[in-house]
Ligand SMILES: Nc1ncnc2c1ncn2[C@@H]1O[C@H](COP(=O)(O)OP(=O)(O)O)[C@@H](O)[C@H]1O
């Protein structure tokens with residue numbers, strides 16, 4: 105166990121709570137900066153994709169993991185970000201301006217979607233967001249003058265001024281930089297009033313109201329912020345896939361995003377990273393697995409979504425706190441060894457709430 | 463001087479008159495207790511004052527202002543804080559974060575300052591934390607600061623809820639059965655803490671409570687309710703002797 109002597113309230117506010125943490129995150133940062141020296145172009149590309157997923161995941165985590173609002177339509181915000189960015193670039197807008205405008209537009213649409221979603225929770229909200237995603241898909245197909253319809257549209261190469269960001273190393277650093285900024289923003293949000301108001305709504309709407317939290321405003325805000333992050337990820341994704349078509353953003357994409365935050369661990373930003381690694385690298389693992397399977401099994405259509413679904417169900421049953429929760433338990437085991445007790449992570453007492461207001 | 467006044471307050475759920483034409487007034491600085499058998503309408507009365515329910519008839523004035531139409535989330539800002547009979551805490555958060563959420567009404571930062579954690583945001587966090595620590599000291603919660611609510615024993619949860627309400631710095635505090643589920647020792651502590659909150663912090667308290675011992679030790683006045691109707695208001699001693707009150711408790 106580590107005991108930290110605290111002498112100032114600032115210590116509880118810091119992003120890094122103690123030297124050890126600072127050291128390990130520093131080491132991780134250095135490793136990430138050195139990767140381009142050792143990794144092949146293919147794996148750099150895969151890592152860039154993981155970073156992009158993580159940015160989108162931050163958005164969905166803020167909404168689902170922290171505010172408690174489930175969305176089955178986040179692929180729509182990915183699409184809005186991607187298409188807006190590609191369209192503005194094609195109109196000759198500079199890359200950074202276009203990126204920011206795509207983010208803001210996704211955010212605005214998110215906030216507008218948030219308004220009718222205010223009265224809904226749980227499964228109803230999930231269905232409503234799903235319906236929204238389907239509408240967006242239809243718009244992408246039919247608004248041919250902007251989106252190119254089924255034919256799709258090519259995405260221009262990223263560059264800032266004369267500096268090209270299109271080769272895999274430059275793009276890797278671009279994604280890493282944006283992800284770092286997004287993590288910083290999200291962590292700040294979560295250690296101040298608005299972030300706390302979001303978690304309050306997740307845990308008890310009645311109490312949140314009695315603490316002076318405006319439910320409608322905070323939920324709308326959460327939707328807007330969430331959609332903004334996801335839209336930003338979408339604009340980067342546009343460059344990654346190079347050519348946008350409506351079938352790049354389907355229900356399966358939305359489910360993958362949800363899978364990412366649930367498998368990673370709801371209610372933690374660490375979970376976003378673990379989840380992004382998981383869904384970013386799983387297709388590779390499945391491809392390898394496919395090669396070793398007998399052809400009869402390997403040819404089954406829908407193997408990939410099937411395995412995604414199976415993993416989601418298994419995680420919900422056996423480790424509702426996701427990969428990050430499992431990691432905390434393992435770490436705890438080693439820190440307390442040999443004193444660790446099996447019941448450490450069991451709820452000690454749970455209370456029946458007989459007279460809930462709802 | 464009266465802080466809260468209810469005039470002919472009523473609320474019916476279908477055919478059940480949960481609160482039926484109740485009028486009373488609570489003075490600044492009082493500890494005003496509400497007693498009555500289960501189902502008398504005590505919790506419903508609190509839900510009316512904290513605007514979780516709309517009144518079907520009558521009005522509530524707080525500090526001279528009619529609050530019967532005020533939106534729910536504005537009640538805390540006006541200076542009314544409450545606890546819940548079976549606790550409604552933010553279960554997955556630590557005690558510290560629960561109390562910081564209690565400070566929400568005092569925030570002055572905007573979204574940009576929070577996203578960038580500008581010096582104004584840091585300053586605000588530090589001042590929130592200082593105020594939270596004062597409440598933690600007042601209610602002896604030092605040991606639990608970093609613990610997650612879901613792992614805490616019931617007695618502690620009850621105190622955390624009182625602490626969270628105090629973080630609003632309310633002028634009126636509503637406590638719904640604060641001693642239910644507490645052991646005798648915790649109840650003893652509670653009576654001192656209620657005195658501290660009332661006298662040192664200067665908060666007016668309305669308390670729903672079954673423990674007559676606690677009620678008579680702390681309260682200036684007591685109101686008895688039965689079947690949604692007001693039975694009697696008076697000093698603790700008067701109420702305990704009141705024939706109508708005894709009848710309400712013992713039945714016919
Ligand atoms: N949300 C509700 N819907 C329907 N009936 C309710 C509701 N809340 C309370 N009641 C009824 O109102 C009456 C008063 O309840 P309550 O205020 O909880 O009593 P107390 O707190 O005094 O025990 C009871 O008969 C109860 O069944």
Ligand SMILES: [Mg+2]
Nearest residue numbers: 504505506547
């Ligand atoms: Mg009650």
